[in-house]
Amino acid sequence: MDSRPIGIFDSGIGGLTVCKAINKLLPGENLIYFGDTARFPYGTRSAETLIRYARQITSYLLSRNVKMIVIACNTSSAAALPTLQQENTIPIIGVINAGARAACKRVHNNVIGVIGTRATVNSKSYEKAIHAINPAITVIQQHATMLVSLIEEGWIEDDVTRLTIQRYLQHMIDQGVKTLILGCTHFPILKNTIHEVYPQLDLVDTGEEIAREVNDILTKKNLANNSSSGTIELYASDITDTMQNLKKLFFNGHDVPIEKLVIG
């Protein structure tokens, strides 16, 4: 039994979808979540900057004696995961491999669609991760940057959002996509809205899959905490009204306290 916390980080509070999924599967684990809201969004930043941010956050989490780190941000996973893994000894995992694995298990017609930020799509990380599992799968990627802003605005069940979904996804549907990876932390919030527009889509939520991966690693390395109730500490580098409202969306209307913490 290892009661040290698990560190989770994201560019903002979208990664709370991952935090929630880990808490649901592993309620005994202590979690420390850091959302880099002051430097949000990551989706438009260069790989060099993303690696610098990820190193700063990792060093904070290590100072909190974490036993493992989960990069809940797709953009940061795409840019910084290999560097962080090389530089540290504790297990560090990112959402991309988890998402790719889940999608490959559920592939239809040998085609997988991916939506994410521009940085994630440009990195081709999902494509590489999927092809490492099965090179015969056709991967169709599309950035859906505007959806992040619409979610931040709270426009979830909204005609503008439905139209934007159509604008981004219709060409993927036309090319036979039935399995779609939600390759951005915010997108699980739009699951119902996407299903209203395209009921046939099988949506891959990377949060659920990475929670299973965390469980496997903790069990294999004998790092699990079998306490009855773990704690969740939430930190963000800036606290704004938009963020506070968005946070409620991730916690089904509950107001969970979040503390300001400036890193870097």
Ligand code: DGL
């Ligand atoms: N957290 C980011 C991701 O999963 C989305 C928002 C951003 O651009 O920072 O890619």
